[in-house]
Amino acid sequence: xxxxxxxxxxxxxxxxxxxxxxxxxxxxxxxxxxxxxxxxxxxxxxxxxxxxxxxxxxxxxxxxxxxxxxxxxxxxxxxxxxxxxxxxxxxxxxxxxxxxxxxxxxxxxxxxxxxxxxxxxxxxxxxxxxxxxxxxxxxxxxxxxxxxxxxxxxxxxxxxxxxxxxxxxxxxxxxxxxxxxxxxxxxxxxxxxxxxxxxxxxxxxxxxxxxxxxxxxxxxxxxxxxxxxxxxxxxxxxxxxxxxxxxxxxxxxxxxxxxxxxxxxxxxxxxxxxxxxxxxxxxxxxxxxxxxxxxxxxxxxxxxxxxxxxxxxxxxxxxxxxxxxxxxxxxxxxxxxxxxxxxxxxxxxxxxxxxxxxxxxxxxxxxxxxxxxxxxxxxxxxxxxxxxxxxxxxxxxxxxxxxxxxxxxxxxxxxxxxxxxxxxxxxxxxxxxxxxxxxxxxxxxxxxxxxxxxxxxxxxxxxxxxxxxxxxxxxxxxxxxxxxxxxxxxxxxxxxxxxxxxxxxxxxxxxxxxxxxxxxxxxxxxxxxxxxxxxxxxxxxxxxxxxxxxxxxxxxxxxxxxxxxxxxxxxxxxxxxxxxxxxxxxxxxxxxxxxxxxxxxxxxxxxxxxxxxxxxxxxxxxxxxxxxxxxxxxxxxxxxxxxxxxxxxxxxxxxxxxxxxxxxxxxxxxxxxxxxxxxxxxxxxxxxxxxxxxxxxxxxxxxxxxxxxxxxxxxxxxxxxxxxxxxxxxxxxxxxxxxxxxxxxxxxxxxxxxxxxxxxxxxxxxxxxxxxxxxxxxxxxxxxxxxxxxxxxxxxxxxxxxxxxxxxxxxxxxxxxxxxxxxxxxxxxxxxxxxxxxxxxxxxxxxxxxxxxxxxxxxxxxxxxxxxxxxxxxxxxxxxxxxxxxxxxxxxx
Ligand code: ADP
Ligand code: MG
Ligand code: MG
Numbered sequence: 001x002x003x004x005x006x007x008x009x010x011x012x013x014x015x016x017x018x019x020x021x022x023x024x025x026x027x028x029x030x031x032x033x034x035x036x037x038x039x040x041x042x043x044x045x046x047x048x049x050x051x052x053x054x055x056x057x058x059x060x061x062x063x064x065x066x067x068x069x070x071x072x073x074x075x076x077x078x079x080x081x082x083x084x085x086x087x088x089x090x091x092x093x094x095x096x097x098x099x100x101x102x103x104x105x106x107x108x109x110x111x112x113x114x115x116x117x118x119x120x121x122x123x124x125x126x127x128x129x130x131x132x133x134x135x136x137x138x139x140x141x142x143x144x145x146x147x148x149x150x151x152x153x154x155x156x157x158x159x160x161x162x163x164x165x166x167x168x169x170x171x172x173x174x175x176x177x178x179x180x181x182x183x184x185x186x187x188x189x190x191x192x193x194x195x196x197x198x199x200x201x202x203x204x205x206x207x208x209x210x211x212x213x214x215x216x217x218x219x220x221x222x223x224x225x226x227x228x229x230x231x232x233x234x235x236x237x238x239x240x241x242x243x244x245x246x247x248x249x250x251x252x253x254x255x256x257x258x259x260x261x262x263x264x265x266x267x268x269x270x271x272x273x274x275x276x277x278x279x280x281x282x283x284x285x286x287x288x289x290x291x292x293x294x295x296x297x298x299x300x301x302x303x304x305x306x307x308x309x310x311x312x313x314x315x316x317x318x319x320x321x322x323x324x325x326x327x328x329x330x331x332x333x334x335x336x337x338x339x340x341x342x343x344x345x346x347x348x349x350x351x352x353x354x355x356x357x358x359x360x361x362x363x364x365x366x367x368x369x370x371x372x373x374x375x376x377x378x379x380x381x382x383x384x385x386x387x388x389x390x391x392x393x394x395x396x397x398x399x400x401x402x403x404x405x406x407x408x409x410x411x412x413x414x415x416x417x418x419x420x421x422x423x424x425x426x427x428x429x430x431x432x433x434x435x436x437x438x439x440x441x442x443x444x445x446x447x448x449x450x451x452x453x454x455x456x457x458x459x460x461x462x463x464x465x466x467x468x469x470x471x472x473x474x475x476x477x478x479x480x481x482x483x484x485x486x487x488x489x490x491x492x493x494x495x496x497x498x499x500x501x502x503x504x505x506x507x508x509x510x511x512x513x514x515x516x517x518x519x520x521x522x523x524x525x526x527x528x529x530x531x532x533x534x535x536x537x538x539x540x541x542x543x544x545x546x547x548x549x550x551x552x553x554x555x556x557x558x559x560x561x562x563x564x565x566x567x568x569x570x571x572x573x574x575x576x577x578x579x580x581x582x583x584x585x586x587x588x589x590x591x592x593x594x595x596x597x598x599x600x601x602x603x604x605x606x607x608x609x610x611x612x613x614x615x616x617x618x619x620x621x622x623x624x625x626x627x628x629x630x631x632x633x634x635x636x637x638x639x640x641x642x643x644x645x646x647x648x649x650x651x652x653x654x655x656x657x658x659x660x661x662x663x664x665x666x667x668x669x670x671x672x673x674x675x676x677x678x679x680x681x682x683x684x685x686x687x688x689x690x691x692x693x694x695x696x697x698x699x700x701x702x703x704x705x706x707x708x709x710x711x712x713x714x715x716x717x718x719x720x721x722x723x724x725x726x727x728x729x730x731x732x733x734x735x736x737x738x739x740x741x742x743x744x745x746x747x748x749x750x751x752x753x754x755x756x757x758x759x760x761x762x763x764x765x766x767x768x769x770x771x772x773x774x775x776x777x778x779x780x781x782x783x784x785x786x787x788x789x790x791x792x793x794x795x796x797x798x799x800x801x802x803x804x805x806x807x808x809x810x811x812x813x814x815x816x817x818x819x820x821x822x823x824x825x826x827x828x829x830x831x832x833x834x835x836x837x838x839x840x841x842x843x844x845x846x847x848x849x850x851x852x853x854x855x856x857x858x859x860x861x862x863x864x865x866x867x868x869x870x871x872x873x874x875x876x877x878x879x880x881x882x883x884x885x886x887x888x889x890x891x892x893x
Pocket of ligand 1: 040091092094095106107109241242243244245278279280324325326335336
């Protein structure tokens with residue numbers, strides 16, 4: 001015989017660690033019950049039952065009897081039966097998956113009420129009005145969430161009833177009004193569904209349970225899971241909880257509470273309370289709540305008990321908890337708790353507070369914060385003391401604080417920004433045509449679309465402030481204006497401010513202040529000093545925890561001394577990527593042009609000879625800034641045409657000169673070169689090591705500059721630690737040739753200067769073939785640095801600049817990936833190549849040094865992956881270094 005599976009758990013049978021089986025809500029209700037806290041009795045139907053239902057379309061055969069048995073036990077305990085006409089037991093049916101999920105079914109309260117039992121409830125409570133109010137709520141919630149009736153129909157009917165009575169508050173409707181409303185609601189159900197509102201209490205309950213199961217596969221829930229990578233087969237639990245009533249008069253009420261301030265982390269009493277109300281009334285904002293502290297005055301006994309319970313919960317969960325509670329005629333009931341959400345600042349402060357209280361250790365503290373939270377704290381923000389006029393709130397899509405003149409099209413954004421104006425680009429929604437405007441703008445504001453809209457995705461990719469989906473704003477791009485909720489109009493050119501961390505939109509110019517956390521990293525603010533606030537102190541301590549725990553080293557992507565020094569202040573342990581192409585721009589462009597255009601060996605050598613001392617000086621400064629720490633220098637990578645003038649511009653110049661019969665020999669030569677070097681897909685063309693192999697003397701000049709700079713620093717008693725990195729290698733043969741030439745140059749410099757330089761030579765791994773043949777490549781490389789940007793492009797066949805603006809939005813919306821593979825490393829594809837290359841490389845050369853220098857080096861999730869596959873370091877832009885340090889610490893605990 002089949003082993004009997006248990007599908008139903010009484011609240012006394014579960015505990016907080018059974019979230020997989022009982023869902024978050026059910027597991028915590030059980031935990032509170034076992035802690036002896038006042039939880040209304042009830043039971044939970046497991047996710048296993050849901051799974052069977054989802055697979056077979058039917059509840060498991062044993063479920064009905066099991067539910068009956070638990071219901072009977074509940075009825076016994078409560079001394080009344082579900083829906084019993086003279087003395088009804090009422091219950092709520094509440095969904096609750098392992099992860100809380102938008103799009104899941106709402107809770108249905110007051111199950112068990114019918115035309116008959118509503119009378120019984122009235123008698124039981126001695127309150128006619130209360131009974132009819134509860135009944136109309138049941139029909140409304142049940143109708144909407146179980147039977148799928150449009151909720152507005154009920155809302156409209158309720159509004160009409162209030163209007164008829166000339167009142168604004170639903171508490172002002174009396175029993176007779178509510179009774180009439182019940183009749184009306186039942187009519188709505190009948191006409192919308194073709195059936196009567198079910199009068200059998202058990203049928204109500206069973207239908208509600210099934211509706212919770214079904215909601216697991218609702219469209220919004222599915223989409224959410226796909227984007228968040230939550231497996232589709234987890235299923236949801238269902239909680240059946242006996243009702244307690246906050247709507248039984250002024251000595252009753254309902255509220256929410258936090259054990260600490262979820263905004264700042266401060267300890268104290270935080271929450272809202274609403275007298276004479278039930279369930280969602282608090283969050284729905286139907287009436288004005290009072291601060292929780294007022295409860296002390298309203299009902300001291302319940303208040304004291306609540307404070308006690310909050311302390312118990314904090315000590316038990318060792319974290320901030322949020323709580324839902326109800327007071328029924330002076331008696332306190334706990335209806336929900338969970339470890340609560342909090343702001344970034346609160347997360348850091350609470351983690352260190354809990355360490356100080358001895359509740360958690362340093363490793364646990366690191367688990368309580370994230371790199372994303374730290375990144376949020378590093379953005380400049382609006383001065384909180386400034387007088388502001390908030391006019392709307394949208395979705396916080398890409399953090400930062402931006403101020404500028406309102407513009408409503410891309411063309412104006414570009415034009416105005418060229419003339420030095422700061423602009424905010426406002427659109428209903430953006431599309432690829434808006435790209436130039438988005439680049440030119442300080443920030444982007446849209447009235448439509450969510451976190452995966454084009455505006456949001458592209459702005460995050462550019463690190464630009466963005467608020468999207470501010471639906472209260474009426475954007476009229478044709479007339480270049482928008483209307484704010486109070487009817488005023490913002491015209492093109494009016495100043496506005498947007499906060500991408502909160503989604504708030506302000507009229508006028510709000511002053512921006514630097515982040516105190518950045519001031520701290522920059523060394524301009526010191527923890528422990530009088531002016532250091534608690535947040536800085538907390539960040540300082542958490543960084544120390546992370547540095548103690550982490551194995552990964554963190555380096556910076558930096559190519560000048562200024563960035564290198566900042567990186568050091570932020571905690572960099574070297575430079576993982578110094579791009580040399582920036583050293584070829586500006587006034588050196590002309591020399592590079594000459595190098596590219598050289599017809600003869602002599603011309604080329606002359607150009608290289610002039611570039612050499614300039615390059616050398618760059619490196620001397622860099623080695624000095626990073627003295628004692630490794631500096632990885634990548635030899636020239638981009639295609640040559642990037643150093644030549646734009647093809648159209650040059651053609652025009654030539655044509656003009658021809659027409660004016662002016663001499664234009666040079667321009668013509670240049671134009672020919674540009675034509676020759678023009679590539680259809682430069683990403684895969686003549687670049688990286690390929691350049692080094694076909695432009696004689698280019699790489700050796702760079703190597704000589706590095707070697708001479710190192711020798712100079714050594715002579716000056718410095719400690720330069722240069723590493724030479726060859727980009728875009730696909731096969732070991734390429735690397736061997738370059739290496740041989742480089743070794744010779746280095747030997748020459750060593751002989752000439754008498755210095756032992758100990759320069760390491762290694763390669764980037766950024767082509768699939770390099771990753772696949774990493775074992776061979778490691779023969780010629782002392783280190784690998786994974787260039788995960790190019791590797792992502794080549795593994796996916798995505799050209800980054802083209803795909804992000806064109807179809808990534810669609811991909812994100814369809815849930816093909818939850819986040820762009822350029823933001824977070826694609827572990828299954830790109831990541832598995834990285835992993836294989838690490839293993840093959842180390843097999844050839846056990847002391848091979850391994851790092852990563854793509855944008856992923858500063859992305860939290862990716863850092864964890866690089867820790868797991870055993871890299872030695874990650875490298876990222878200076879501002880991401882603290883994030884990488886923190887996440888490297890988190891990965892190690
Ligand atoms: P959500 O997941 O949306 O918070 P809940 O299941 O917690 O949904 O319920 C919604 C509201 O109804 C909450 O305010 C909750 O406290 C209240 N509620 C749920 N069950 C009961 C009950 N048995 N008695 C009184 N109020 C309840
Ligand atoms: Mg709740
Ligand atoms: Mg690259």
